[in-house]
Amino acid sequence: MTHTTLISAFDQPNASLAEDQALLPTVVAGVEATGQLLLQRFENRPEFKTRDDVVAAIDANDDAALTLLRPALLQARPQAGWVEDELESGLLPGGEWWITDPVEGNVNHIHGMTDWGVTATLVRDNVPVLTVVHLPLLGTTYTAVQGGGAFQDGVALRASAKDDLDGALVGTGQARPGESSDTFRRIGLSVTAMLGSALVLKVAVPATLQLIHVAAGRMDVFWQFSAVRSGLLAGALLTAEAGGTVTDTRGQPWTLDSGDFLASAPGLHSAAINVLLTVR
Template sequence: MELLAGTVDAVREVAAQLVARHRDEPARAVTLAEAAEVFDALDGPASALLRGRLTALRPGARWLEDELAARVPADGEWWVCDATDGAVQYLHGLPHWAVTATLVRDGEPVLAVVHAPYLDATYTAEPGGGARLNGRGVRPQRRELAAAVAATAQPPLVGQDPVAVRRAGESLGAVLPWVLAVRNLGPTAVQVAQVGSGHLSLFWEYGSDAGNLLPGALVAREAGALVTDAAGAPWTASSSSFVAAAPSLHQDLLALLREVS
């Protein structure tokens, strides 16, 4: 519990720093290179602060340098963190971004914190301890498929994977006619965690995106959601697809995704 509490404090400190620098208007960046320069100036100090705080809490854990990593090491303890999860939204003056920190042991998440400051939402989870939102326990909500709000996203480097691009498009067409709405509400980790708290009913994604999926996956699973790949097998950090759903809707979503080649 001390490690979890310390991680929450560290994540909130970083978020407060980023909130202080956040602007309502979009960044004045015309090209991708200009946007990256603006972002690096913000994210660099925030990432350094987060790394320092978490290293002090767990000196023996190593640090995954690439926050957009599609894979995570299978051995040892690693911090997998994103000081600005939802960088696109942050740069465009939108509120849908978060700070995430996940401790991974031998390829499995053992602690997760997802803090979205403008949503006033802090999700936490540890294996066997359930999931919490702002300190209270959460569970998925039971709904009919026609009343479900679904969400989806694409990995940051999805453009490098034409199969994932095709499946993302096909899956949207497969799911959209059957649910109340499909949304992409910003940070992947927050959306997956929101399945655990019942704010969303379903989430799916194609492509390798372990760094973004790990924290939300632990929150959703500990809350009682079912977390698998699109074929229904247990999701791991090396999986190439991802599904999180309320138990009552999991099989419905898998059935819809069977249309995807």
């Protein structure tokens, strides 16, 4: 099966490119300052006995991070709205909105694991136009502005040049606890299907920390059967600006209203879709 190239929101001209690029250093500063706060909290890992203990620690991390991140972003862009629930999906009202995950990979952070960071994405009329992802443990920051490229610490990112799925490193993951049984079923079926097609498969959370690798050409394909905005927007913009392909799992243009998500090296996009189309 072949798939035609479809025009998506990422391909539209950014009339505010210069303004967004001028805003970027302020956003980077706010996100990196939040990361330093979380780095201090990472050194004091709590102990857990119950799910309630885990949830309380996650909430405490979010609350602490937002004391720095929210005022920094709202001061930088006062006209932008703020999405309170980081697990929300779907289209937003028109205008500008900040979509953040103040502790992306929070469950990893509280358990003393290293896959976590801070993300902030500015969305304009339902299109991500600016994003910052900071990984405090590595001292690394990823940035992208729509129409201006994607970068890791100022070095341009480029998606993988692979064109054969049997040599690809691919990945997926769970967007949030409590997904539907059908979503869990589809995740399982897709993992089995990809294990028979790709070289190596990774299943992990959070999505953003796999998507930055797709943008950087270190991974080749990532898909997710969910539409949680905060886990996909940053990586979607980074991947698109690095020359990757971002659609839903059927190859249609991805939007905030899409039910699932696929980001890949351009040479593997059709092959990845062909595998995922077997999942019903």
